[in-house]
Amino acid sequence: MSTAVEYRGVSLGYQGKPALTDVDVTLHPGQRLALVGPNGAGKSTLIKSMLGLVDVLHGDAAVFGSDPKSARGRAGYVPQTDSLDADFPISVRRVVMMGRYRRIGWWRPARAEDRRAVADALDRVGLTDKAGHRFGTLSGGQQQRVLLARAIAAEPRLLLLDEPFNGVDVLSQEAIVRVLRELSAEGTALVISTHDLTMAGELADLVCLVNGRQWAAGPPDETLTAGPLRKAYGERAVL
Numbered sequence: 001m002s003t004a005v006e007y008r009g010v011s012l013g014y015q016g017k018p019a020l021t022d023v024d025v026t027l028h029p030g031q032r033l034a035l036v037g038p039n040g041a042g043k044s045t046l047i048k049s050m051l052g053l054v055d056v057l058h059g060d061a062a063v064f065g066s067d068p069k070s071a072r073g074r075a076g077y078v079p080q081t082d083s084l085d086a087d088f089p090i091s092v093r094r095v096v097m098m099g100r101y102r103r104i105g106w107w108r109p110a111r112a113e114d115r116r117a118v119a120d121a122l123d124r125v126g127l128t129d130k131a132g133h134r135f136g137t138l139s140g141g142q143q144q145r146v147l148l149a150r151a152i153a154a155e156p157r158l159l160l161l162d163e164p165f166n167g168v169d170v171l172s173q174e175a176i177v178r179v180l181r182e183l184s185a186e187g188t189a190l191v192i193s194t195h196d197l198t199m200a201g202e203l204a205d206l207v208c209l210v211n212g213r214q215w216a217a218g219p220p221d222e223t224l225t226a227g228p229l230r231k232a233y234g235e236r237a238v239l
């Protein structure tokens with residue numbers, strides 16, 4: 001079977017200094033991988049490495065069988081909403097249209113198929129009625145759904161989400177979980193970083209438990225257990 005992500009003995013870092021080591025994980029199309037670990041554990045580092053944005057110091061890192069940078073066209077990325085300038089005066093529809101730029105070139109006018117992809121993506125996240133609203137006027141949860149719609153509009157085969165449930169209301173959380181399940185049923189591979197162990201257990205087929213190094217990788221019932229959690233979180237792990 002083809003793999004979306006295959007990491008073997010991978011160390012990642014900045015300016016030659018390791019930030020996350022010993023990553024061994026295989027993700028197939030249609031699978032959902034949760035990255036779990038405390039603050040500063042290396043979750044964002046691992047996600048960014050799958051876009052070719054972080055140096056691989058050791059080991060073999062492949063995305064769709066190639067080095068991550070050259071596979072970037074097939075990967076979508078949903079950043080944390082607090083990394084954005086919410087005052088930027090732009091409509092929800094235009095934010096989602098940005099997901100099409102790689103296909104159409106940002107300087108060219110959108111085609112009918114691009115407008116359709118944007119409308120479909122907004123419909124999937126349940127925000128059709130907000131299309132003409134200014135992005136910055138939406139709630140945190142709605143903004144997160146717009147960013148998810150932007151990524152969906154690009155039709156990625158691998159979707160990377162950095163803490164998509166942070167500061168998100170229950171309605172938006174349910175909408176995001178529903179869409180993620182649909183996407184994986186359609187064959188999209190998903191990588192989701194989260195602090196929320198319950199969410200990871202419910203949503204993921206695979207969990208990668210990290211804190212400076214990978215402590216465990218496998219199904220939730222093997223990884224979200226006392227031994228591996230204590231290793232990743234220390235004795236303060238609440239079980």
Ligand SMILES: Nc1ncnc2c1ncn2[C@@H]1O[C@H](COP(=O)(O)OP(=O)(O)OP(=O)(O)O)[C@@H](O)[C@H]1O
Nearest residue numbers: 014015019020037038039040041042043044045046
């Ligand atoms: N651009 C960078 N340059 C140097 N070090 C970095 C850089 N980005 C992250 N780091 C370091 O890498 C380590 C892992 O950080 P990372 O942001 O990947 O963790 P995280 O698990 O995503 O944390 P959080 O849950 O707080 O977002 C930390 O020690 C951090 O200081």
